[in-house]
Amino acid sequence: MEDDYYLSGGSEEEDDYYPSDREAESLDGLENEESDAQWATSKAPSSKVITKESLLAAQREDLRRVMELLSVREHHARTLLIHYRWDVEKLIAVYVEKGKSCMFSEAGVSVIELVDLDPPESSSTLMCNICMDDVLAKDVTKMDCGHCFCNNCWTEHFVVKINEGQSKRIRCMAHKCNAICDEGIIRKLVSVRHPDLAEKFDRFLLESYIEDNKMVKWCPSIPHCGNAIRVENDEFCEVECSCGLQFCFSCLSEAHSPCSCLMWELWTKKCRDESETVNWITVHTKPCPKCHKPVEKNGGCNLVSCICGQAFCWLCGGATGRDHTWSHIANHSCGRYKEDGEKKAERAKRDLYRYMHYHNRYKAHTDSFKQESRLRETIKEKVSHLEARDSKLRDFSWITNGLCRLFRSRRALSYSYPFAFYMFGEDLFKDEMTKKESEIKQHLFEDQQQQLESNVEKLSKFLEEPFDEYSEEQIMQIRMQVINLSVITDSLCKKMYECIENDLLGSLQYTIHIIAPYQSKGIAKAEELTWSAQANSNNKCQKISNQATGDLIEIGKASASGTSDESTQLSRKRPRKGSSAGSMFDLNLPAEVHQPNT
Amino acid sequence: MVDFARVQKELQECNRDFEVSGIRVVPNGEANLAHLLGTIPGPLGTPYEGGTFKIDITLPDGYPFEPPKMRFATKVWHPNISSQSGAICLDILKDQWSPALTLKTALLSVQALLSAPEPDDPQDAVVAQQYLRDYQTFVGTARYWTEAFAMISSLGVEEKVQKLVEMGFPEALVRSTLESVGGDENLALEKLCST
Structure with a gap:
């Protein structure tokens, strides 16, 4: 969402006002959407959105690579990829290291080209070893592994396996045969009697690309948007789905960098439990023996009186009379003061104060963040006021840019x-750092953090000023301030991340905490797969087939060599892909940029 | 539905070379081929030698595409067979089942399991512990269980017939029943009583 602001504010004069010597590169992207797109593909660990429609294409991309590399048929490529969890690099590594035949047998691929010297007469009969019946030769099917059974038995076998949820790896029926059955044959045989099951089978194969692939995950949106996200090189990153949800790819919860996933998990749990508060209450208060409200002792002797009027002994909690001296309550005796109880109380109090300190600040910034989202509206208004004014100031992109920086x-x-x-x-690093080290590092980090905090507050202050009512000179003043502060906070954020990554987490020896890197431009929006993004609205199909020529040719080959329904499968799906390509393209661009084009 | 045509063929095939394999499969109960009774001889050179083990077989609807359910009906002391329920821990009866296997080959595998226990993947932890820690005692117990539960009682067939006839069953029925349960006196009695 935030990108909208960058994209909509294009300007030629910008360079004059930005200090050109520092942080110049981080500003590239602000100019127009082309450079933003470039940035997304070249620098950041880019991510892609996979929709229901593009899932097929995404899978096909990897399939094609393997098919070309090993010159195998599509179903063999799929079997190999499922075995190696869609990790093409891993597959290639195994191929180089162990060789083709070893890799194939491990994955259950048999590519022995069986040449039938004398194909059996279609009228002759064969005995099927499963049903032990004689069947006509035309009613039997031979798999790649050479095992031959009657079609009825194959179908039954496939049905049982699909229902067991094993669609991805259906083995040959022969005992100890490791070969995975040809998906084309499975589809063909099953669809004769159970078309719904054949569809289920196809869906399983398709979704294997997401389920079995560690670089692809379903978007965690509720209700589910139907998309999955593929990251290109780093699992530890934050992404934005085309549905607008931003999340941490690694743990699928909200984006939480610079917290590591473990820290975030612990933190949310802690906040949910409010365990510290409960701790504190149990240690610091005692229930009144009469009204049972928790009572805190705020000083004085051990005779405590509740607001309900009941007096009781702080030490044992028992009700007493009011007659007492400094050290003794009349007619009451309950032994000596317990020292470990005191220690426990102090510890709980300290922990709670510590937690409250961090939680209050965390909460304060989260709340300001929410309040500032409203700023977005008022800022829009202010900008339109300014634009309505007849002044020589024409470019107000610095306002929206500053706002984004603030967020x-x-x-x-x-x-x-x-x-x-x-x-x-x-909790986490007690054994990793001595108290002293921890203190030094804490100071180092807090210096960075506080510097950032004060600049963020300044930036916030300037943006909230009613500058639309100011004179041009004053506006120019504010403009300078906002631009300066934007650059400063950005570089301070970067420094804070560097400090975290290198000096704090980087120096740990036993535990590994990886955080999503700082993204100056905000969380990168996942792009649609390129095949669809490049498609033009005129003669889409033509274009797609041009781009994917290799793809289509391979499919042609595959279908020629036996899986004839493969091509019908595709032709059924392609028009859908094509027609939706235009609309999927839209999702990537903010509405205001796209509208003029259509 | 169970492919009864195939089961019928399997039974014929299996009982044809009973002389060689010593393995027999017969219907257990009336007319329904979904419940069968298999018998395997204890392998030579093992504590199970000389015993005849009965295995209760239930065929699931998906047979032969789903594995048959097998359970020892004779009590047996073995790391991979439950001494309580007779449940068998054998891969081909689970995920390694292939429709190309038959009841006979499955029973042969069970027989092979008797001669080659796998105590590291036990069904019965007590037996497996004993097998690993005190092998001699294990052999002794297994032998004792074989003698107590798996030996067809020392009485000859005529004596068994005699005994059952004395209980008041017609001789012809006694003979056919004894035949159908493989000569086991107790099973025959059970069957006679239930009819």
């Missing part, structure tokens, strides 16, 4: 508090 920095700031809570607490 991003707030975000980093708010998640930096739970990070600090765990980084310098005793």
Whole structure:
């Protein structure tokens, strides 16, 4: 969403106002959508959205690579890829290391070309070893592994396996034969008697690309948008689905960098439980023996009186009379003061204060973040006021840019508090750092964090000013401030991340915490797969087939060599792909950019 | 539905070379081929030698595309067979089943399991512990169980017939029943009583 602001604010004069010597590269993307797109593909660990429609194409891309590399048929490529969990690099590595035949037998692929010297007469009969009946030769099917059984038995076998949820790896019926059955044959035989099951089978194969692939995950949106996200090189990143949901790819919860996934999990759990508060209450208060409200002792002697009027002994909690001296309650005796109880109380109190410190700040920034989202509306208004004014100032992109910078920095700031809570607490790294080390590092980190915080607040202050009512000179002043602060907060965020990644988490020896890297431009929006994004609205089909020529030719080959329904399968799906290509393209662009084009 | 045509053929095939394999499969109960009774001889050179083990077989609807359910009806002391329920831990009866296998080949595998226990993948933890820690005692117990539960009682067939006839069953029925359960006196009695 935030990208909208960048994209809509295009300007030629920008360079004059930005300090050109520093952070120049981070501003490239602000100019127009082309450079933004470039940035997304070249620098960041890019991610792609896979919709129901493009799933087939995404899978096909990998299939084609393997088919070309090993010159195998499609179903063999799929079997290999499922075996290696769609990791083409791994597959290639195994291929280089162990060789083709070893890899094939491990994955259950048999490509022995069986040449039938004398194909049996269609009228002759064969005995099927499964049903032990004599069947006509035309009613038997031979798999790639050379095992031959009657079609009825094959079908029964496939039906049982699909229902067992084993569609991805259906083995040959022969005992100890490891070969995976040809998906084309499965589809053909099953669809004769159970068309619904054949569809289920196809869906399983298709979804294997998501289920078995560690670089692809379903978008965690509720209700589910139907999309999956593929990351290209790093699992530890934050992504935005085309449905608008931003999430941490690694743990699928909300984006939480610079917290590591483990820290975030612990933090959310802690916040949910409010365990510290409960701890504190149990240690610091005692229930009144009469009204049972928790009573805290705020000083004085051990005779405590509740607001209900009941007096009781703080030490044992028992009700007493009111007659007492400093050290003794009349007619009451309950032994000596317990020291470990005191220690426990102090510890619980300290932990709670510590938690509250971090939680309050985390919460404060999250709340400001929410309030500032409303700023977006007021800022829009202010900009339109300014635009309506007849002035020589024409470019107001600095306002929206500043706003985006504010949001991003707030975000980093708010998640930096739970990070600090765990980084310098005793829960996670007690054995990794001495108290002294931890203290030094804490100071180092807090310096960075506080610097960032004060600049973020300044930026927020300037953006909230009613500058649409100001004179041009004042506006120019604010403009300078906002631009400056934007650049400063960005570089401070970057520094804070560097500190976290290198000095704090990087120096740990026993535990590995990986955080999603700082993205100056905000969370990268996942792109649609390129095949559809390049498609033009005129003669779409033509274009797609041009781009995917290799693809189609391979399919042609495959269908020629036996899986004839493969091609019908495709032709059934392609028009859908094509027609939706245009609309999928739209999702990637903010509405205001796209509308003029259509 | 179970492919009864195939089961019928399997039974014929299996009982034809009973002389060689010593393995027999007969219907257990009336007319329905979904419940069968298999018998295997204890392998030579094992504590199970000389015993005849009965295996209760139930065919699932999907047979032969789903594995048959097999369970020892004779009590047996073996790491991979439950001493309580007779449940068998054998891969081909689970995920390694192939429709190309038959009841006879499955029973042969069970027989092979008797001669080659796998204590590292036990069904009965107590037996497996004993097998690993005190092999001699294990052999002794297995031998004792074989003698107590798996030996066709020392009485000859005529004596068994005699005994059952004395209980009041007609001789012809006694003979055919004894035949159908493979000569086991107790099973025959059970069957006679239930009819």
